[in-house]
Amino acid sequence: MKKSFFAAITLIFALGLLMAGCGGEKKAEQKVLRVGTEPTFAPFEFQKEGSKDYTGFDMDLARAIGKQLGMKVEIVSMGFDGLIPALNAGNIDAVAAGMTVTPERANSVKFSEPYYKSGLSVMVRKDENAITGIESLKGKKIAVQIGTTGAMEAHKIADAKVVEFNTNTEAALELKNGGVDAVVNDLPVVAYFLQQGGGKDFAKMVGKVVTAEEYAIAVKKGNDKLAGDINKALAELKKNGEYDKIYKTWFGEQVK
């Protein structure tokens, strides 16, 4: 009688410990991957009207990568020009922000394999006839997002007055309000903005792709382990069809 009573108590204890152990382990196992972004860059990263959630191609890709790595992805929003400093300060682990691989950036961060081909384009008001592409921007007023490749290109144009904004939303608004003659921004972003009827049809895209760029995920320089893990995850997502699925969600059937 006594023996079986103790046995039962021991069993209950053991079970309890086991269950507690499982719960605790799960929590400790799910590491967090802090992914920094600047969310005025639809369809790559943005917030749908009235929603606080971050959505878009990069967000889906970052979450899919996190899933591959068994990590919980936490999106951290900040200014585009703050992303690399945040990475280097250790406040975020990775950047997924439609960030173009450039030689200058590659000096201060480690890039993953590229995951998207892009380029710049020019957006003007619908009634604009003088500006037909980047070559006609000399001496013009141009709005850009601060710290972007668009800003870098705009600064190269002779006698242009470049106005830098924290968000692409503000840059587009400035064009609408007549404060600038053009916006230089990434082509897929301008295309999506116009296609979605952004700014009630006040704008159009002119000229061809200005540059050939590639987006990649950035991690802190020296964090080769994470860069390697991300590359492995990317390769797996391309192999298992998940990348194509995400691509189709945001770009339809158009060629990569």
Ligand code: ARG
């Ligand atoms: N591709 C451009 C660059 O790397 C613009 C990226 C802007 N991204 C954003 N999330 N606002 O400079």
